[in-house]
């Protein structure tokens with residue numbers, strides 16, 4: 001039997017390397033409820049995209065959000081079962097900064113509907129890599145804007 005391919009971080013720290021169904025986590029508010037449960041099940045405590053710790057300071061903890069890797073809208077278009085969409089293996093903790101970018105993510109190519117777990121994971125890993133690359137590019141652009149410190153430009157009166 002050939003070795004199964006490894007998923008990218010953060011999925012490797014999930015039970016079974018993030019390659020088996022783990023069930024849903026919901027109810028409550030993110031930081032005290034489902035986000036906390038996700039942390040306990042997966043060991044994930046940093047933003048999946050930029051890597052900032054979501055537990056090292058209170059201010060960072062406040063930035064915790066819970067993201068669908070394959071977005072719900074795409075899952076709906078592909079008619080992927082809701083239980084798959086909401087399974088922990090399709091979810092990551094993200095900081096609110098990263099979660100705010102690319103909210104209307106659309107894939108560049110047409111994806112076929114995954115019909116089994118392996119196909120779903122392959123799609124998840126591709127979408128994750130694609131979204132991560134786009135999010136990091138958005139960070140680069142935002143950082144350049146920030147570093148111009150536009151709020152310091154004196155207003156004309």
Ligand SMILES: [Zn+2]
Pocket residue numbers: 047048049050051052094095096097098099
């Ligand atoms: Zn982030």
